[in-house]
Ligand SMILES: O=P(O)(O)O[C@H]1O[C@H](CO)[C@@H](O)[C@H]1O
């Protein structure tokens with residue numbers, strides 16, 4: 001079996017999949033946290049790997065950037081490869097002052113300015129919510145502390161969005177961070193009967209001139225990956 005974007009065979013993917021945006025991060029996850037990882041797909045250079053994590057099968061596949069891209073990969077995994085749960089592990093920009101560089105955000109919901117959400121059911125603004133059990137397991141794995149945040153994020157089609165007033169309003173509505181995929185992933189999981197969550201590492205701040213370097217963005221997300229993998233494990237064995 002192949003799909004237009006995945007060349008894996010039936011059964012090649014585990015029920016749980018970690019999904020970073022960046023393909024190089026996918027390979028790094030396979031090399032650092034999976035045991036006996038093997039390459040199962042590499043269409044368009046989007047490599048997917050399956051191995052085990054703490055003795056349980058687990059896969060990793062990159063999503064690329066933006067809602068259209070994550071929606072393609074998540075749909076094909078849920079619909080054709082028997083995947084039950086996808087945990088996005090990505091970077092995000094902090095919105096409130098209290099959310100700092102390298103902090104972890106467990107995204108319980110995702111607001112969006114994308115038209116994609118409004119195309120699914122005419123006239124309805126669907127809510128984009130994480131799966132409760134995955135979010136609860138991630139929150140428990142993350143523990144408490146001022147570097148861990150649990151709440152809604154903003155998924156946008158624009159990376160270069162110069163709208164300070166928008167971020168003020170989003171902050172007033174309790175929004176923790178901005179990124180580009182979570183709402184698409186949550187909508188796809190809802191449509192396909194799957195489970196989804198995003199665990200984000202803060203790589204920059206929308207109001208402060210500070211940011212991780214590209215190399216740091218690739219590597220400084222280990223805590224988020226461990227939290228997401230633990231949540232997938234809890235969901236898989238429950
Ligand atoms: O680090 P990733 O997972 O790619 O996520 C964030 O980084 C990209 C933008 O640089 C977008 O995909 C955004 O959502």
Ligand SMILES: O=c1cc[nH]c(=O)[nH]1
Nearest residue numbers: 091092093178179180
């Ligand atoms: O989409 C993103 C990702 C990281 N930082 C941002 O400001 N936006």
